[in-house]
Amino acid sequence: MKVGGVFAAAWLIGVVACGGGQTAAPESTPAPEEAEPVTSSDPTPDAAAPVLITARAELDAALGAKVRVTGTVQREKLGDSIAGDGFDVLCPDHRLPDEAVGTVVTVEGTLGRAATPKAEVAPDGAISQGTIDGASRWVLEACVLP
Secondary structure: OHHHHHHHHHHHHHHHHOOOOOOOOOOOOOOHHHOOOOOOOOOOOOOOOOEEEOOHHHOHHHOOOEEEEEEEEEEEOOEEEEEOOOOEEEEOOOOOOHHHEOOEEEEEEEEEEEEOOEOOEOOOOOEOOOEOOOOEEEEEEEEEOO
16 A cells, blocks of 8 residues: 555655644734724714804804803793803703803703794884894704703
8 A cells, every 4th residue: 555655654744844733823913812902093973972062153064963052041032042152042942940040051952043033013113022034043952951
């Protein structure tokens, strides 16, 4: 059985040449517990986090977004408003506690624009409360104290 002996000899030479059938892990591969976690270089912002509004210039860009506004509470006929630095927003669907009027609070809601009530002129010339045509105002829908 020369063929079988030749085959067995070739197999034995191959095993010895390759280190006896044992393979060592490459030194550059860290053990699983040492592997570094994969992180993104461009983290995605939390979609639920409100946009912080601190200036009038930021309002247009945040239209339709969930926002957070800090300012002084003012009581108005249409609802409470929050007066920030150079701007105010109306909370038409939520009255804040009476103790909050005149104090600085932070509120959250969805920023929008709403038409203001139009002033009407009576036949005798008297003008009702309201504003000119086309006027609108910043509002916070679902306005709450966070």
